[in-house]
Amino acid sequence: MIIAIDGPAGSGKSTIAREVAKRLGMHYLDTGAMYRTVTLLALDAGLVPDRIPEAADLAARADLHFVDRQDDLTRAFIGDREVTDDIRGRVVSQNVSAVSADAAVRALLTARQRQEGARGDVVLEGRDTGTVVFPDADVKVFLVASIEERARRRREQLLAQGVDEPFDELVADIAARDAYDSGRALAPLRKADDAAEIDTTGMTIAEVIETVSALIAAKRGPAGSTGPVGTAARPTAPAAQPAAEKWAVSRMVKSPLDSGLYRFAYSFLTPLWRFAFRMRVRGAENIPLTGPVLLASNHRSNLDPFFVGVSFPRQVHFMAKAELWKVRVLGGVIDMLGSFPVKRGEADRTAVKRALEMLGAGAVVGMFPEGRRQRGGSLGEIHPGVSLLSLRKGVVTVPMVLDGTERAVRKGLPRFPRVTVTFGAPLEVPSDALPRSERARVVTERLVEAFQRLLDSSTASQ
Numbered sequence: 001m002i003i004a005i006d007g008p009a010g011s012g013k014s015t016i017a018r019e020v021a022k023r024l025g026m027h028y029l030d031t032g033a034m035y036r037t038v039t040l041l042a043l044d045a046g047l048v049p050d051r052i053p054e055a056a057d058l059a060a061r062a063d064l065h066f067v068d069r070q071d072d073l074t075r076a077f078i079g080d081r082e083v084t085d086d087i088r089g090r091v092v093s094q095n096v097s098a099v100s101a102d103a104a105v106r107a108l109l110t111a112r113q114r115q116e117g118a119r120g121d122v123v124l125e126g127r128d129t130g131t132v133v134f135p136d137a138d139v140k141v142f143l144v145a146s147i148e149e150r151a152r153r154r155r156e157q158l159l160a161q162g163v164d165e166p167f168d169e170l171v172a173d174i175a176a177r178d179a180y181d182s183g184r185a186l187a188p189l190r191k192a193d194d195a196a197e198i199d200t201t202g203m204t205i206a207e208v209i210e211t212v213s214a215l216i217a218a219k220r221g222p223a224g225s226t227g228p229v230g231t232a233a234r235p236t237a238p239a240a241q242p243a244a245e246k247w248a249v250s251r252m253v254k255s256p257l258d259s260g261l262y263r264f265a266y267s268f269l270t271p272l273w274r275f276a277f278r279m280r281v282r283g284a285e286n287i288p289l290t291g292p293v294l295l296a297s298n299h300r301s302n303l304d305p306f307f308v309g310v311s312f313p314r315q316v317h318f319m320a321k322a323e324l325w326k327v328r329v330l331g332g333v334i335d336m337l338g339s340f341p342v343k344r345g346e347a348d349r350t351a352v353k354r355a356l357e358m359l360g361a362g363a364v365v366g367m368f369p370e371g372r373r374q375r376g377g378s379l380g381e382i383h384p385g386v387s388l389l390s391l392r393k394g395v396v397t398v399p400m401v402l403d404g405t406e407r408a409v410r411k412g413l414p415r416f417p418r419v420t421v422t423f424g425a426p427l428e429v430p431s432d433a434l435p436r437s438e439r440a441r442v443v444t445e446r447l448v449e450a451f452q453r454l455l456d457s458s459t460a461s462q
């Protein structure tokens with residue numbers, strides 16, 4: 001879930017965003033601290049005011065990092081140097097608007113903020129987090145307060161840090177910054193159309209937090225019906241489904257597009273196959289028994305589709321290498337079993353289209369995203385195609401790991417090692433607020449992590 005809290009200087013963003021993040025166990029990102037750090041870097045390098053366009057370059061090369069603290073200001077570092085206090089000093093405050101109006105600086109920091117958002121649940125605060133950085137954020141809040149109130153709050157904040165600034169000067173500073181931040185051409189401070197505006201003048205911090213929490217709760221629905229504070233909508237299986245494990249393995253569940261041949265093969269092969277390989281199947285309850293499922297499995301043996309197929313009672317339509325269709329009888333059989341070809345090593349649009357059609361009809365599509373069999377128990381590189389399919393609305397992507405199948409055939413002869421099949425929880429898909437390529441990258445990363453975790457747990461259970 002992505003929560004964007006914007007507003008002018010001193011409107012209470014930091015306090016509120018930090019507290020909301022703490023309550024929900026989410027990351028917190030103070031984007032103002034990022035602009036302030038780049039401003040300090042530019043000031044130190046003598047780039048302000050005449051050479052600001054060089055600041056982004058300098059910042060891209062500097063090792064800037066930020067550590068969010070639940071009870072205090074975000075800590076900022078330039079390399080090993082901690083600049084947490086320096087970036088809040090008067091000189092930085094007076095120059096940050098000019099530096100943050102630079103297009104290259106904004107492009108650099110916006111990209112970085114989106115990356116942080118890709119980590120999952122995050123509360124961002126700033127000026128443009130709901131309008132530019134995450135225009136599709138799950139919850140958007142725009143905080144305002146009278147200028148006097150904001151100056152008073154800033155003064156208290158500074159006094160707590162041992163800095164005594166005259167009230168009038170703070171009012172003047174804030175007014176100047178408001179004018180600059182709202183008036184600039186690029187990503188000006190403005191309320192997003194769909195943001196909730198809260199005037200915090202005269203409200204206590206607790207009251208503002210309550211108001212924001214209520215907005216978030218309303219978005220998440222009753223008892224968190226949009227899933228856990230997940231990274232946006234986690235695809236959930238329809239409720240009240242019987243768990244796959246409770247089904248007799250020999251009876252297939254009716255599934256769209258299923259074929260008589262598969263049904264027949266399933267019913268006689270499954271008990272035999274499971275018995276012969278003393279198969280252990282764990283986590284099958286992660287497979288919804290209705291609706292579209294994208295199944296992503298690791299790949300070690302030519303027999304893997306069989307191991308996948310006998311692991312749960314729905315027909316799996318495999319995306320299989322096109323070469324198999326050239327083997328005369330085999331091609332016909334796998335066709336009748338509902339598999340479809342993919343040309344490896346290229347972006348095969350026809351295969352993707354077929355997969356989407358099948359998912360659209362509510363079927364299970366099986367893929368081996370490593371592309372080819374892997375030796376030695378390790379994982380191969382994951383092809384991005386699977387990520388693009390899994391971003392399709394309503395599709396549940398379930399990772400699974402086969403362990404032991406690499407020993408099922410030796411020198412062309414069958415063997416009967418013990419085989420363990422482990423299904424993982426459906427992958428959480430990143431928020432729609434991220435650009436598509438970034439979302440696909442995150443899904444691939446999550447898939448790799450899930451495979452690794454499942455492999456580790458499978459090995460540990462041997």
Ligand code: DC
Pocket residue numbers: 009010031032033035036096097100101125126127128129177181
């Ligand atoms: O929130 P703050 O006062 O620490 O932010 C410092 C400055 O950074 C602010 O005057 C404008 C700029 N800023 C921005 O341009 N965009 C953001 N998302 C956050 C801050």
